[in-house]
Amino acid sequence: MQQVAFPETIHEEVVDEKVRDAFERRWGVVVWNDPVNLMSYVVYVFQRVLKMSKQEATRHMLEVHHNGRSVVAQETRERAEFLVHQLQRFGLQATMERG
Template sequence: MATPQVQPVERQETDEAPESARPWVTIAHNDPINLMTYVVFVFQKEFGYSRDEAEIMMWDMHTKGRVVVTSGARERMEYDASRLHNYGLWATVARQ
């Protein structure tokens, strides 16, 4: 009986990291209810951003509809989203 021949599999190089290696992110979404100054305050108080950083993030959220606030382990991102919910802000968690 002949031994089966195994063909080497060519691997394609991709720029994307494997699904399990990609970090999770907390995304804050724009809403028509909260004032821009309030959003800046929350970003500063809860995540330690400087006023300038928080204002840039707020403008991104306002003009683009959403902004990534934090990234890391899934459990931490869910916690960060719940912190934003406590302030009345709309937030979700997703893979980056």
């Protein structure tokens, strides 16, 4: 009978580091400028998806408009992915980056 070789076990420290990386690191949710959406619509989406005040949503919208992008949230990886998908569902160009 042939013996099966098992891969080396993963050290507990490596697993802990991967878990910390996924849950403790902050990921930036970035919204990019586009020629399609109206400024008022972008403010509306920020208020609806990100629960921003009108003033804060307007500030981020103007940052997108003038600088080409704005980091609209800092979240865990899972939450950042969720917000990116929500913003994309509303037609905004959104990505995430490590913070």
